Amino acid sequence: MPNNIIGADGITRDARSRYRQRAEGGAHGAFEAEVKRAGGAPRAEVEVLRGAAPGDVAAILGKEAGEEVVIRQRRMYAGEHLVQLAVTYIPEFVAAAAPAVAQLDTGQGGIISRMADAGLAQTDVVEDVTQVPATADQAAALGVEEGEPLLAITHIGRTEAGQIVEVTRHVLGRGWTLRYGVPLD
Template sequence: MPSNTIGADGTITRDARSRYRQRAEGGAHGAFEAETKRAGGSPRAEIDVVRGPAPADLTDVLGSTESEVIIRRRRMYDGDRLVQLADTYIPAFVAEAAPAVAQLDTGTGGIISRMADAGLAQTDVVEDVSQTPATAEQAEALGVEQGELLLTILHTGRTKDGRTVEVTRHVLGRGWTLRYGVPLD
């Protein structure tokens, strides 16, 4: 089942039912690259990696008392069109176990694969979707008005023993549809 499609009008449908299982497809460096290529797009990302404090609204989610986390800021494009901003916050204990998560190039499969390689596989993922008003920075980057409501996905990945290893805030530009499935058996 394809995880993303891009319509003739540029509308992106993000199908979460399989995206994390296919993140290394064709040597891709994560789900976005794999799914965008599969949909016929041209993925690219501008990445900045720094150490710093987690945003105050995420410290409880991260469950971290550490003063610094690894922050991966990404601008994700389909060709020349910026389609999302994604900021990932990784606790220091993860970076110690899987140092590649703090590198610009995290290799095939991206950070989720590097975490799994280090024994920190994500077995539980929760994605909270909300509408949030665009900040001045987000509005300028995504070509929308400041305060315009944008879809925001807060992705939290946890290990089998319940440790949070990643929190990513995806801020989506215009033209996204999100698709989720729920098993009923």
């Protein structure tokens, strides 16, 4: 398939363009746009709730342990194959300004577009990529062995003013390629 996003070589997550092209073809976010562009059938099971972020995420958000945030839990599929688990933590001030981020269907472009519509555009993104051992739940969901190393991406989105508006933890199943580009000015 085009761009090796889906196919025999797995899925390529291309950070060079994924956030700018997140609404391409009416997509409801970057994952959906990438999979559609490759000719695949994206699907996500979404659960939205309010609760406390894990301690390390709360610290990134500048929140006290136990402080309530909006939590978007997603199981993301290419066709019928579960390829990614993603949990997004959104501060309450963002949900107040952009209420659609707490809806199941966030519309074309997804939560990043809804934040931008509310004046909270992400202009700086940092993504830390690490290997984590699959938990029992992750292993069962992604069809791997418990303890198997998986790629995990922690996405931190900031506004031009430096406000952190989301932290997303992506855990990827087997077969992913992560592509990044660095301008050499």
